[in-house]
Amino acid sequence: MVRVQAGQDWDELVRYTVMHAFSGLEALSGIPGSTGATPVQNVGAYGSDVSQTIATVRTYDRGTDSIKSFTNFELTFGYRDSLLKRSTVNGSPRYVVLAVEFQLGLGRMSKPVRYAELARALGVEVGARAYANDVRREVLRLRAGKGMVLDAPDPDTWSTGSFFTNPIVPSAVADRLPQDAPRYPSGEEGRVKLSAAWLIEHAGFAKGFGLADDDGRAAAGGRASLSTKHTLALTNRGGAAASDLLAVARLVRDGVERTFGIRLEPEPLLINCSL
Numbered sequence: 001m002v003r004v005q006a007g008q009d010w011d012e013l014v015r016y017t018v019m020h021a022f023s024g025l026e027a028l029s030g031i032p033g034s035t036g037a038t039p040v041q042n043v044g045a046y047g048s049d050v051s052q053t054i055a056t057v058r059t060y061d062r063g064t065d066s067i068k069s070f071t072n073f074e075l076t077f078g079y080r081d082s083l084l085k086r087s088t089v090n091g092s093p094r095y096v097v098l099a100v101e102f103q104l105g106l107g108r109m110s111k112p113v114r115y116a117e118l119a120r121a122l123g124v125e126v127g128a129r130a131y132a133n134d135v136r137r138e139v140l141r142l143r144a145g146k147g148m149v150l151d152a153p154d155p156d157t158w159s160t161g162s163f164f165t166n167p168i169v170p171s172a173v174a175d176r177l178p179q180d181a182p183r184y185p186s187g188e189e190g191r192v193k194l195s196a197a198w199l200i201e202h203a204g205f206a207k208g209f210g211l212a213d214d215d216g217r218a219a220a221g222g223r224a225s226l227s228t229k230h231t232l233a234l235t236n237r238g239g240a241a242a243s244d245l246l247a248v249a250r251l252v253r254d255g256v257e258r259t260f261g262i263r264l265e266p267e268p269l270l271i272n273c274s275l
């Protein structure tokens with residue numbers, strides 16, 4: 001059991017666990033932010049999420065002015081979702097996370113690698129294990145290739161991260177998409193998880209799509225744009241306001257809806273603004 005204070009930098013924790021041969025967090029390398037935020041949206045990447053290792057979360061309940069601990073089960077985790085997120089109103093959480101307790105495996109091998117791109121990079125089958133430090137290295141390399149690891153001179157990494165969640169839709173809706181549209185198990189009966197990045201690209205928004213003018217005319221480049229490395233990441237090319245980012249996001253969301261009839265939902269919490 002590893003108990004971590006909420007303010008602990010997340011990636012430092014992942015590095016520490018890998019170095020000390022605790023397994024379970026390695027695929028979550030390179031995600032910016034604090035440990036206390038990870039249960040809120042059930043932080044996840046590369047086939048792994050924190051609900052797989054969180055045992056308990058200790059919180060301060062602002063509603064009753066008392067300490068309240070939740071077990072994993074009580075947090076009712078979902079895809080980028082938990083009770084903590086559902087009880088947050090306009091960015092103000094009812095439960096302030098104080099500490100998170102993870103139950104990790106002992107040993108240098110990773111948890112089974114569940115993500116095909118990562119398995120390919122490691123040269124293993126999906127479902128096989130690899131050395132956890134190799135998993136961390138490959139995840140950081142894959143993330144850097146998509147501009148998802150901060151590199152100060154590179155505007156592709158001045159990023160909100162993935163701006164839209166991967167939509168989970170009824171199987172009948174997924175069936176209407178072209179054959180080559182990626183489809184993943186959603187964990188819910190009769191529902192399929194789609195790739196938001198694929199939908200964006202195939203709705204006509206290429207990497208680097210952005211706004212050039214104050215009048216909202218769409219063009220490549222400009223103050224805000226999709227990353228030139230990854231269509232799902234929205235980036236500030238320098239001097240963009242939240243309204244510039246939202247203008248790009250709105251065009252992308254509406255274009256995907258027009259093309260495929262699927263409405264993308266933003267992953268970041270929007271405070272005092274909306275799409």
Ligand SMILES: Cc1cc2nc3c(=O)[nH]c(=O)nc-3n(C[C@H](O)[C@H](O)[C@H](O)COP(=O)(O)OP(=O)(O)OC[C@H]3O[C@@H](n4cnc5c(N)ncnc54)[C@H](O)[C@@H]3O)c2cc1C
Binds near residue numbers: 032033088
């Ligand atoms: C480049 C980039 C890549 C990213 N990649 C991923 C990814 O692969 N997977 C993923 O899941 N996310 C990803 N994210 C999103 C982000 O890293 C996570 O949401 C992270 O948990 C945010 O941590 P933070 O400390 O900055 O929290 P904030 O952004 O400050 O807050 C996020 C939410 O958590 C709440 N919160 C934060 N701390 C606490 C606390 N102690 N108690 C109660 N509520 C709290 C806030 O109220 C808010 O609702 C990415 C973001 C960026 C910019």
